[in-house]
Amino acid sequence: MSKADLILALDQGTTSTRAIVFDRAGKPLGVAQQELPQHYPQPGWVEHDPEDIWRDTKAVLTGALVNAKVDARRIAALGITDQRETTLLWDRRTGECLHRAIVWQDRRTAELCAKLKAEGLEEAVQAKTGLLLDPYFSATKLAWTLDQVPGARERAERGELAFGTIDCFLLWRLTGGRVHATDATNAARTLLYDIREGAWDEELLRIFRIPRQVLPEVRASNADFGATTGAVLGSAVPIAGIAGDQQAATVGQACFKPGMMKSTYGTGCFALINTGQDCVASKNRLLTTIAYRIGDEVTYALEGAIFVAGAAVQWLRDALGLVASAAETETLAKAANPAERVYLVPAFVGLGAPYWDAEARGAIFGLTRGAGRAELARATLDSVCYQTRDLLQAMRADGAPVPDRLRVDGGMVRNDWLMQRLADLSGSPVERGLLPETTALGAAFLAGLGVGLYGSLEEISGLWSGAGHFEPQMAAGERDAAYAGWQDAVRRTLSRS
Secondary structure, three states, X not given: OOOOOEEEEEEEOXXXXXXXXXXXXXXXXXXXXXEOOOEOOOOOOOEEOHXXXXXXXXXHHHHHHHHHOOOHHHEEEEEEEEOOOOEEEEEOOOOOEOOOEEOOOOOOOHHHHHHHHHOOOHHHHHHHHOOOOOOOOHHHHHHHHHHHOOOHHHHHHOOOEEEEEHHHHHHHHHOOOOOOEEEHHHHOOOOOEEOOOOEEOHHHHHHHOOOHHHOOEEEOOOOOOOEOOHHHHOOOOEEEEEEEHHHHHHHHOOOOOOOOEEXXXXXXXXXXXXXXXXXXXXXXXXXXXXXXXXXXXXXXXXEEEEOOOHHHHHHHHHHOOOOOOOOHHHHXXXXXXXXXXXXXXXOEOEEOOOOOEXXXXXXXXXXXXXXXXXXXXXXXXXXXXXXXXXXXXXXXXXXXXXXXXXXXXXXXXXXXXXXXXXXXXXXXXXEEEOOOOHHHHHHHHHHHHHOOOOOOHHHHHOOOOEEEEEOOOOOHHHHHHHHHHHHHHHHHHOOOO
């Protein structure tokens, strides 16, 4: 029998589901991916069909093994990373979901969040969770489902239903319903988990009217999560690592020391700075969160969440038809007239950190008769850079350790022009990892740690290598003038301006 020396990672994201087989050095050996359909039943609502996710999960796990030319007996462990706050509720007996998954981008509970804020509850919620009262997080999505699906609340109180984020749902399905658990990073995004005490909180459950019976067990990010049933991959594979996508990317980027920072550019953009054992309370509307939990030791982070990054490029392609592919934006942006100062504020589903305005909507400013496709493409990419600078400034104002560079990953970082622009407009050196998609790599590292393929985080850190470095070249005065224009555009977009 072949030695089990490889790791299989499942990355269930907002727009696709991907599986990768890695060797112990973090080299990908086989990949499979499926695009995930999006559902928009009403303006501001975003949903996924959980059966699409489950079907694609089985397909890509099998496909990655086929493409790597290995069978499940070579897999020492499976790691899972997921789109974090997306919310599901299912029947414990049948495993069937009561409603489509309500995606993290969904804004249907904005009114409920505003009501809770008006009642003066945000400070108490933030003190325990590190989060703000926003539709982004899971608790109000779950409350909505319990209220809107006939009989759901009563069934939940009888213990018949199970709640989970995507990782939890897939773990349930992969283990044949034997394990209802999540890890600390995903639990920390629900508005129901006290990140300092490391436990579900009774006061928070009362605020959001959530029956405790629906909640999963919370484990370490490198815990034993059971094993897949033989029906999934042909033989049982230990599941030994789980983390939310941004925390998994933090692990994949080996940001293990306080002050190390990564930023992931996918559908949205998420920047995390490691604050070590210091659970920093943000005064600038950033999120205090769990970076990872290894065994009983919790490492914290400050996070800035940008809702729209790559999704804005998709909008150019799919809604406006201005580009045929995302890669075309690089060519267009290079050709844009530098004298045209066009700003796109991509508040399609509101604005995230540090504004947190659920009612803001997207807008374009600075259009002249000379502005065209190229200028709109550049403005779209620039919006990612400006939003990153927003986050960096808020982190510095919160007293977080100042990073000497920004480690980046995600699909957008393949664009060299964008990476140089990010360095120029943020004023921070940018370092691109060898693998653009580090969320799956982080899940693999956690799973490998869980089964003893790696002895420590330091050993994992030694496997990280860079594949591109970009130093700021723009003059500080030019950078600040461009950013002032962005700030003015945002002010005009805010619903409360």
